[in-house]
Amino acid sequence: MKTRLIIIAVVVLFGGCKQQSNFSQLELGKMRVGFDVDDTIVFSKFTFEHEKAIDNEGRTDYGWVNQHDGEYSTIIKPIKQLIYFLRDQGHEIYFVTSRPGENGKFLADFLSDSLGFLIRKDIELFFSPKIKDPITGKRFTTKHGIMKKLKLNLYYGDSDTDMIAATIAGIRGVRVVRDPQSIESYSSNYFGDIQMAQQKGGMITPEIYKDFLRAGVGPYGETIYPIFQPE
Numbered sequence: 443m444k445t446r447l448i449i450i451a452v453v454v455l456f457g458g459c460k461q462q463s464n465f466s467q468l469e470l471g472k473m474r475v476g477f478d479v480d481d482t483i484v485f486s487k488f489t490f491e492h493e494k495a496i497d498n499e500g501r502t503d504y505g506w507v508n509q510h511d512g513e514y515s516t517i518i519k520p521i522k523q524l525i526y527f528l529r530d531q532g533h534e535i536y537f538v539t540s541r542p543g544e545n546g547k548f549l550a551d552f553l554s555d556s557l558g559f560l561i562r563k564d565i566e567l568f569f570s571p572k573i574k575d576p577i578t579g580k581r582f583t584t585k586h587g588i589m590k591k592l593k594l595n596l597y598y599g600d601s602d603t604d605m606i607a608a609t610i611a612g613i614r615g616v617r618v619v620r621d622p623q624s625i626e627s628y629s630s631n632y633f634g635d636i637q638m639a640q641q642k643g644g645m646i647t648p649e650i651y652k653d654f655l656r657a658g659v660g661p662y663g664e665t666i667y668p669i670f671q672p673e
């Protein structure tokens with residue numbers, strides 16, 4: 443009788459362990475959260491504007507940029523706090539940037555040093571440059587491919603293309619409002635491009651931009667993470 447009870451107890455115990463180990467990440471409610479890099483976790487305007495960041499043909503030298511964030515870029519503190527908040531709850535953090543990956547290890551090292559946890563190229567940090575459509579000549583994001591591969595649940599980014607990629611990947615995109623210092627240097631029809639938008643035929647006037655920020659929603663239906671508020 444005693445032996446039978448022991449066997450039953452062992453079966454129940456191991457059965458319980460097996461059931462627990464079969465829980466998937468989704469059943470545990472553990473998220474995989476992605477972040478864009480430039481103007482989301484890193485304020486990199488001064489790295490991109492450095493004279494050595496531009497090659498002889500006037501193009502951005504990403505090999506140089508990726509190597510010099512440690513000298514000219516800074517971490518955006520409210521997003522660092524958000525990352526810590528999410529990590530404290532046990533969620534996993536990833537970074538997906540549209541920068542090309544040349545010398546990408548240096549960017550991974552900069553993020554590791556600045557955030558205080560290990561971030562490795564192609565493991566927690568992914569490079570996913572835009573690709574030009576051969577028919578229209580327009581450049582499109584490719585980040586949704588990485589988002590799907592990583593099975594991300596949530597993605598924070600500052601650009602229209604971040605919201606587009608999240609939508610295509612079928613996950614929630616959250617707009618990080620870009621630092622006002624960065625606004626003027628971006629392309630037409632960008633959500634925060636309020637200074638150049640009118641010259642380039644953009645739709646976002648300063649008034650419309652403020653309305654969006656006050657309402658906490660962006661033009662793709664995304665929610666807005668409030669770092670910089672309208673005056």
Ligand SMILES: [Mg+2]
Pocket residue numbers: 478479480481482599600601
């Ligand atoms: Mg960005």
